Amino acid sequence: MRSDLEIIEDWIQPNSRILDLACGPGELFHHLMINKNISGYGLEINADDLNTCIEKGIPVLEQNIDEGLLNFEDQTFDLVLMAHALQQFRRPDLLIDEMLRIGKECIITFPNFGHWRNRLHLGLKGRMPVSEYLPYNWYDTPNIHFFTFQDFERLCREKNIKVLRWAAIDGQYKNHWWIRSMPNLFSETAIFHITR
Amino acid sequence: MPDVIPSDSVGIVSPQVANFETPLTLTCGQTLASYQLIYETYGTLNADASNAVLICHALSGDHHAAGYHNAEDKKPGWWDSAIGPGKPIDTNHFFVISLNNLGGCGGSTGPTSINLVTGQAWESDFPIVTVEDWVESQARLADFLGIQTFAAIVGGSLGGMQALEWSIRFPDRLKSAVIIASAPKLSTQNIAFNEVARQSIRRDPDFFDGRYQTNRTVPTNGLGLARMLGHITYLSNDAMGEKFGRTMRHEQFQYNYDIEFEVESYLRYQGEAFTKRFDANSYMLMTKALDYFDPAAQNNNDLSATLKKAKCEFLLVSFSTDWRFSPERSEEIVNALIKAGKQVSYAKIEASEGHDAFLIPIPRYMSVLKTFLTRVSNSLSREES
Numbered sequence: 284m285r286s287d288l289e290i291i292e293d294w295i296q297p298n299s300r301i302l303d304l305a306c307g308p309g310e311l312f313h314h315l316m317i318n319k320n321i322s323g324y325g326l327e328i329n330a331d332d333l334n335t336c337i338e339k340g341i342p343v344l345e346q347n348i349d350e351g352l353l354n355f356e357d358q359t360f361d362l363v364l365m366a367h368a369l370q371q372f373r374r375p376d377l378l379i380d381e382m383l384r385i386g387k388e389c390i391i392t393f394p395n396f397g398h399w400r401n402r403l404h405l406g407l408k409g410r411m412p413v414s415e416y417l418p419y420n421w422y423d424t425p426n427i428h429f430f431t432f433q434d435f436e437r438l439c440r441e442k443n444i445k446v447l448r449w450a451a452i453d454g455q456y457k458n459h460w461w462i463r464s465m466p467n468l469f470s471e472t473a474i475f476h477i478t479r
Numbered sequence: 480m481p482d483v484i485p486s487d488s489v490g491i492v493s494p495q496v497a498n499f500e501t502p503l504t505l506t507c508g509q510t511l512a513s514y515q516l517i518y519e520t521y522g523t524l525n526a527d528a529s530n531a532v533l534i535c536h537a538l539s540g541d542h543h544a545a546g547y548h549n550a551e552d553k554k555p556g557w558w559d560s561a562i563g564p565g566k567p568i569d570t571n572h573f574f575v576i577s578l579n580n581l582g583g584c585g586g587s588t589g590p591t592s593i594n595l596v597t598g599q600a601w602e603s604d605f606p607i608v609t610v611e612d613w614v615e616s617q618a619r620l621a622d623f624l625g626i627q628t629f630a631a632i633v634g635g636s637l638g639g640m641q642a643l644e645w646s647i648r649f650p651d652r653l654k655s656a657v658i659i660a661s662a663p664k665l666s667t668q669n670i671a672f673n674e675v676a677r678q679s680i681r682r683d684p685d686f687f688d689g690r691y692q693t694n695r696t697v698p699t700n701g702l703g704l705a706r707m708l709g710h711i712t713y714l715s716n717d718a719m720g721e722k723f724g725r726t727m728r729h730e731q732f733q734y735n736y737d738i739e740f741e742v743e744s745y746l747r748y749q750g751e752a753f754t755k756r757f758d759a760n761s762y763m764l765m766t767k768a769l770d771y772f773d774p775a776a777q778n779n780n781d782l783s784a785t786l787k788k789a790k791c792e793f794l795l796v797s798f799s800t801d802w803r804f805s806p807e808r809s810e811e812i813v814n815a816l817i818k819a820g821k822q823v824s825y826a827k828i829e830a831s832e833g834h835d836a837f838l839i840p841i842p843r844y845m846s847v848l849k850t851f852l853t854r855v856s857n858s859l860s861r862e863e864s
Contacts, residue, residue: 300820322820324817324823330826330843333824333826333847334846334847334850336824337794337824337847337850337851337854338850338853338854340854340858341824342792342822342823342824343824343825344813344817344823344824344825345825345826345827346825354810354813354814354817355817356818359818
């Protein structure tokens with residue numbers, strides 16, 4: 284398990300009912316099924332990932348998140364989860380609202396675009412960063428929104444969303460003190476646990 | 480049949496018949512004092528009878544789902560692409576049962592059978608049967624075969640409705656339900672199509688109010704028309720366009736009512752071929768069973784409350800260009816299952832073939848089916864050990 288997934292695991296109550304948005308091949312969901320006895324569903328539109336989920340026994344639904352989540356009723360999940368995907372959807376702000384409508388709490392992880400290497404790349408080279416962590420060109424990237432740790436915090440404040448806890452880790456999934464003290468500069472992945 | 484039976488075929492199969500003497504009271508109120516069901520099985524039932532899979536057929540299907548009846552057979556059973564050794568419904572692991580439903584014309588008791596009370600063929604006196612009646616009779620067949628719990632019950636279209644009904648009616652008797660290109664009830668448009676099909680049969684002068692056997696006729700025109708209409712709705716506009724386009728029979732228009740376009744020829748052929756293998760009264764009955772199916776009706780139209788009882792896990796599959804049983808209809812079932820907190824997976828398969836897609840071995844469709852059923856089969860062996 285990657286350490287961001289370990290951090291998430293620590294935050295999750297056993298027996299939770301979870302909706303995992305853009306669950307991919309279900310790595311996290313499967314891990315939580317075994318170790319935390321969670322139930323719920325994964326949502327995915329990639330055919331191969333969907334099959335992998337079915338293989339692992341994860342209840343998985345083919346549903347395009349950008350087309351809405353109205354088939355899920357208010358407050359019917361303990362937790363709505365979204366790992367490394369928020370930046371790929373049309374309206375992250377509305378999506379967060381939806382996630383908090385459906386779930387009592389949410390855990391969201393995203394790449395922090397404010398990481399010093401990105402700033403350096405853009406600032407010195409004057410070109411959009413391409414790295415091992417964000418390996419796409421500007422024209423073919425599925426990541427259509429770039430935002431930082433601070434941007435996300437600010438959105439939460441504006442929306443009166445409570446941040447229950449957060450974590451920040453670097454590319455090696457390490458969680459050093461300097462990352463914790465200046466997450467907007469040093470974290471590559473931000474993890475937020477939020478509620479209304 | 481091909482000269483050499485392919486290694487993934489169930490090979491030569493023979494139908495069997497089970498006779499039932501316990502009266503079956505039908506939804507319509509009438510009782511069948513006795514009846515028979517014709518069925519085929521593929522694969523081997525394991526020691527604890529836990530590996531059985533029931534195949535439920537759709538409107539015009541029957542018990543012959545896989546393999547060949549004899550060396551002269553031109554075509555294998557209707558779902559041979561999915562049933563066999565190594566195929567998604569893998570007969571190396573599963574004991575597969577496929578039956579002809581009551582009211583059908585494949586050999587189970589139906590309109591062409593003899594009514595023991597009158598000594599004559601039932602014809603149109605055969606009582607209307609419903610999906611619930613079928614499921615009840617299928618459960619009796621399971622009892623007869625010594626199967627308490629099915630590993631999976633699988634069906635497409637009207638067959639999917641039977642799998643759904645099983646999950647509600649006998650929640651303890653199945654581990655999983657696979658519901659393909661189906662719906663929790665017919666749409667108004669679907670009922671309307673069925674009514675046109677029935678009217679075309681009933682208005683055929685050779686129909687004689689369903690007593691055509693007595694009158695030594697066959698309502699081929701009416702039944703053929705019904706099938707032509709059906710075929711149009713089973714294909715997507717794109718699939719029809721791809722298959723026939725505006726391809727003409729002759730180089731120039733003939734300016735008459737003979738066949739001008741290939742699609743006309745195809746429909747006429749399909750209509751006519753169908754009248755040779757299917758009984759008009761059975762067709763009428765099957766369309767009525769479709770119309771009546773609505774398990775949520777007794778539950779304030781609350782499908783999710785109706786599905787609360789279900790205990791099995793579900794796989795739902797739909798096809799992108801299916802407009803007779805559109806993806807949205809499958810999603811109604813999926814969403815009701817989510818609301819009821821049930822285990823469900825759902826795949827929407829990109830396919831150009833319309834409703835017919837459920838009978839076609841589209842790679843992604845077959846792969847989803849195989850993945851799901853492999854896990855069902857693996858979990859059986861885990862329980863055993």
